[in-house]
Amino acid sequence: MENIIEVKNLTKKFGHFTAVDNVSFNIRKKEIFGFLGPNGAGKSTTIRMLTTLLRPTSGDATIASHDVVKKQDQVRKHIGLVAEKIILYDHLTARENLEFFGRLFHLPKDEIKRRSEKWIGKLHMTEWLNAQVGTFSTGMKQRINIVRALLTEPDILFLDEPTLGLDPQTTHMIRGFIRELNNQGVSVLLTTHDMLEAEELSDRIAIIDHGKIAASDTVENLKKRAQKENPTLEDVFLAITGKEIRDVTNGRVATRGHMHGPIRANNRVR
Ligand SMILES: Nc1ncnc2c1ncn2[C@@H]1O[C@H](COP(=O)(O)OP(=O)(O)OP(=O)(O)O)[C@@H](O)[C@H]1O
Ligand SMILES: [Mg+2]
Numbered sequence: 001m002e003n004i005i006e007v008k009n010l011t012k013k014f015g016h017f018t019a020v021d022n023v024s025f026n027i028r029k030k031e032i033f034g035f036l037g038p039n040g041a042g043k044s045t046t047i048r049m050l051t052t053l054l055r056p057t058s059g060d061a062t063i064a065s066h067d068v069v070k071k072q073d074q075v076r077k078h079i080g081l082v083a084e085k086i087i088l089y090d091h092l093t094a095r096e097n098l099e100f101f102g103r104l105f106h107l108p109k110d111e112i113k114r115r116s117e118k119w120i121g122k123l124h125m126t127e128w129l130n131a132q133v134g135t136f137s138t139g140m141k142q143r144i145n146i147v148r149a150l151l152t153e154p155d156i157l158f159l160d161e162p163t164l165g166l167d168p169q170t171t172h173m174i175r176g177f178i179r180e181l182n183n184q185g186v187s188v189l190l191t192t193h194d195m196l197e198a199e200e201l202s203d204r205i206a207i208i209d210h211g212k213i214a215a216s217d218t219v220e221n222l223k224k225r226a227q228k229e230n231p232t233l234e235d236v237f238l239a240i241t242g243k244e245i246r247d248v249t250n251g252r253v254a255t256r257g258h259m260h261g262p263i264r265a266n267n268r269v270r
Contacts, residue, residue, distance in 0.1 A: 004029045004156055004187045005050065010059035012045050019045045021211035022059065027156075032178070032188040034202030036195075036237060038246045042211040043191045044084055047158050050189070051081045063156060080154035082162050086145045090134030094125065094144045097133055101148045112151065119147040123177060139170035146174070156187045163197060175201060195233040205233075209241045 005027035012020040020042040027033040037043050048054035050061055052072040060067065066074040088097050095116065102112030120126055123143040133141060142162065149157065159178065163171040178201060182188055192198050198205060199219050206216040215222060219233060226236045 002029045003027060004031075005033075005061070005063055005189070007046075007050070007061045008059055010046065010049060010061050011057045012042070012049060012054065013057045018211055020049070020056075023208065023211070023213055025206050025213060025216055027187060027189060028203075030182065030185055030187055031203045032182050032190060032201050034198040034205040035189055035191045035208065036193075036198055036205060037191075037208035037214075038241055040246045041208045041241075043208060044160055046208070047081070047083075047160050047189065047191070051079055051158055052076060053081075077152065078154055079156050079158060080149035080152055081158045082142075082146055082149045082160060084160045084164075086138075086141050088133050088141060088145055088148065091132065093130050093132055094120070094136075094147075095129045097144060098147060098151065102151050105152050107151060115151055115153065116147060119150050120144075122180075123147060124173070139166045142166060142170070142174070146177070150181075155185065156189070157181065159188060159190045161191055161193065163192065163194065171197075195237060199233045207237060207240050214240050 003026040005025075007026070008024050010020055010023045011018065023042070023046060025033075035043055035046070045054065049056045050063065050068055052068055052075055055069060062068065063075045064078045066078070068075050089100065092100065098116040098120075099109070099112055102109075102116070107115075117126070117129070120129055120143075123146065125140065125143050125147070128136065128140060133144060136144070146162065157178075162178070163174055166174065175197065178188060178190070188201075190198070190201060202219065204216070204218050205222060207214045207222075215225070215236075217225075222233070222236045223231050226239050228235055228239075231239075
């Protein structure tokens with residue numbers, strides 16, 4: 001099957017600290033690819049490089065065969081990004097926000113209107129189109145944020161923790177929506193700390209830890225590696241990444257982490 005994303009030896013250093021360390025993986029067309037890892041593992045940094053927001057220190061990545069550094073304009077035509085933080089203006093209405101971002105993407109006004117209304121309808125937000133975003137709940141804001149990412153009708157959607165802080169109802173709806181988009185042919189890179197969500201949605205999963213890919217496979221195959229009967233994805237994740245809490249800032253590791261010793265190394269599945 002054809003790859004829509006190819007990542008080879010991608011590395012990002014912040015000063016002396018290596019946040020993403022020689023990462024390689026491919027995402028196939030029409031695949032939902034779960035990109036998992038502990039806090040600070042390098043997921044969002046990888047996404048920022050793939051979405052042209054951050055320049056890699058070294059390595060290569062292509063989106064639909066376009067190099068993310070040399071062909072940024074082409075790359076941007078293919079991608080939509082739901083970033084970690086909701087990017088919307090509270091003092092504008094949902095419609096005004098979408099008009100603003102649509103214009104940034106150089107879309108014609110009637111096209112912005114058509115697309116906004118289509119996606120807003122699918123996410124059950126039509127009633128709130130002319131209400132101020134500042135008055136919305138987190139779940140309502142996130143749905144507008146997702147519409148914003150879809151304005152360019154991307155064939156690859158990057159979702160960086162899209163259901164973080166949402167109630168079960170909104171989470172359920174958004175998961176269904178992701179599946180529906182994928183059924184229509186949109187490839188997805190999804191990060192989440194919810195192991196059930198990852199398992200439910202992902203065709204394949206990569207686990208990144210300390211900037212390096214620790215495992216990459218289907219959920220089924222990952223589970224085969226765990227030395228436990230009927231393992232959950234959480235069992236597999238903890239076996240691969242260990243139980244040590246990641247208190248890291250810009251490469252500086254909290255001393256508490258060291259007190260627990262090298263749990264990670266001993267617990268590796270491979
Ligand atoms: N601009 C930056 N300058 C310095 N260090 C950074 C910068 N951005 C990220 N980092 C560091 O790089 C590491 C990876 O961060 P990143 O945000 O990619 O992690 P993550 O896997 O997305 O984690 P989380 O699950 O908490 O979102 C962290 O240690 C973080 O402190
Ligand atoms: Mg992150």
